[in-house]
Amino acid sequence: MRLGYTAADVRAAEEPLLAAGAPLMARAAAGLAAVCRRELVAAHGRVAGARIAVLAGAGNNGGDALFAAAALAARGAAVTVIEALGRPHADGLAAVRAAGAQAADTGAARAALADADLVLDGILGTGARTGLPAPLADLLREWQTDTGARGVLGRTQLTIAVDVPTGVDATTGERGEVWVEADTTVTFGALKSGLLLPGGADAAGRVELVDIGLDMGDAQPRVQALDEDDIAPLFPFPRRGDHKYTRGVLGLVAGSDAYPGAAALAGVAAIATGVGMLRLVGPRRVADAVLAITPEAVAGRGRVQAWALGSGAPAEYEMRASLADARESGLPVALDAGALALVEGPLGHPAVLTPHAGELAELLGRLEPGDAPDRAAIEADPVAAATAAARATGAVVLLKGPRTVIARPDGSLVAPAPGPAALATAGTGDVLLGVLGALLATTAEHEPVPDLALVAGLAVLLHSAAGHATTHASGLPAALEARIVALRESEAGR
Template identity: 40%
Template structure:
């Protein structure tokens, strides 16, 4: 959060007559007014600037007379100027006993206990409050971050004040974007206070990015210009991996898929997807590794490596990586597989997914897509990690990774660079899953991708051609 603090200091020096706290409080009050047109609002405040935001918001909310506003200084102290401002308009200050007695009649809680300087966990006298809010299903508006989360951490501690909505300033923080912390932030709104923030090494994919980057076919396209993907996936033990990976490629728009697995696997694939070819020939990219098990995996990997073509490397093929890879390759491990690549434990990857994904990308000088509840794309050439659009938790099913690898393969074959292919593939799969909420299996979810792409084309207001375009992404600070 040092960058945000520095930006605040720079703003104050350049704009001596502007009070950032009042600007933030105005934004908090406006959102609270939307959430609760009338009723009783309890503002829980801590001793820092975040509490000051809450106190000045309370002052603004009470002025129109439509709401009763009360303030609870959680630690017994609060921002001095904010306390004066609140008392001047007659706002009632509560103690712990008052809060416990009055909370069931409250319409909205504004959580201004801790902000971007906060650490994980809640003060002890706020832990019971968080539990009561949860039991009462109380609407909660968090200021900057839900109290109990650390802004630069994706972890969720035991004691967190779960938010219905969160308003943050300047840019989202990691806790708003990455699971499991993101699950307690509710709907996150980013308010612009006029700060000039430096570029971040984190980027969150947005719907507009998918629309702009997708390799839309031109009127002159044919199956070869759209990209031919070679696929060597599946085994006797995991035949479904062959079908699922090819399904991902076909439903995301591959111009042609050449399947080079065994005759038995090819027969399974063709029964499901008769447009797939089983002959060898020209390919623009390869997909390998899904469901290989131990059936000659090293031998299968050799020709792909020698081809020099871009490749998506998944699952069992990851065990055969040489020290140097051809240009344009994409590795798609989950946390356990990434731990194996780096010679560490799965817990170490889960504790620092961004750092470990980037470490692997640097070691092999290639793009790494770390799969999971939050999907991270590490690009060693731009020193950047991108977070894919998040999907519903139902997608945590066997086979989702195989489908994702197929989507990645389609985009590599279409000529996209590996970082874009990975970010688009993970995002569009999540968007398809969001259109089919519930326990739909991966081979059903993938059938929603064409619908998502039609919506994205309409969203762009014109036919979009493939090409390099500058994204409008929200950077995490």
């Protein structure tokens, strides 16, 4: 699990070190230069002779870039400095000039960017405000859309962002109209949360953390980023001594006569993930569709440890009855699709909502009439929308998309590694509901009380892991089961 902090918290952690005279910029620049050297050698076999274009802004971010470029120039790289946003850091500029760097005026900047083997983005870091001046925005746009030959050492141009890609908000990950798309981002002291969130994570490429001696102390991370390696530690393996009721029973209200497939996908996925028992609530046709492929499921209401509701247009009265049961007993509930339409304000029980951007637009329109974002606005800033919905409902909000993000009501976030684009196919959301429901049921009575946002993050990771093995929603449960069997075997072998 990687932890990401707000820019303000990172800057606050720098303060005591700066006051004590610690050479933070020198450490940052040394770490940055080391990554640049390694990447140049990996791509082109050498540093000497490489053309490096440095986009330098007016602040310390530019300072980091210039000192790193000075170290690379000392190793024989040909460095061109582009003054991108006012007068760059004076000492950094002096150092890079002394090492033999050239300055590029506006005309030469275009050519320097087009011809570079390595572009260093040192325009803006944690001190960025939103919006770039038009000439700079044009320069960046032109450079990044230019598909012509580049570099002198080869056709691969590397872009390394210093601390944060320019145009990305270091805390939220929100991108402005123009941003730098990096291959690698070298960040200093601590991961900035925006590098782990939708938008920023896509712009940042691979993120490398350089230790400059920062201690984040008691600062609460804004983001917990999860990847494959987090699956095994989070997974609720059956415990010795469990019986089916202690393992956890899931009540599933999904599917309808018109859409029985949704119940089949969610039901099979729940069983593949592992539950003590699956109870199906719905019409005969739905139960038959599920029982035909998972005969261990049971039709009809009964005691459960968690509810999963909403995929495939189930009857409203059935969903309402389950929500009432959850309210009375404090059971966790996963709400998808049709069930989201029943959310009108704070929920009286632990809950995870699983909207896609369109469903979230509708939900926020109901909860915050007048100033709710539309679908496009949510796609542009998913973090803000998911957090607003989490605050308004008291629930964890899992906003589905190419990069799913999970928001807690307190504003903190879980960011699972993205799954394959093959998941963009009808029915995969139903599978996710089944996985999540199973995990809610099997962790409901765990001590300490499970963190629903992490449980939701685990559901996304498992769903994505299965997605890597298949391109069809109907193939996901089997792929999921294979993944979980492998997980159990490795757990047993430990």
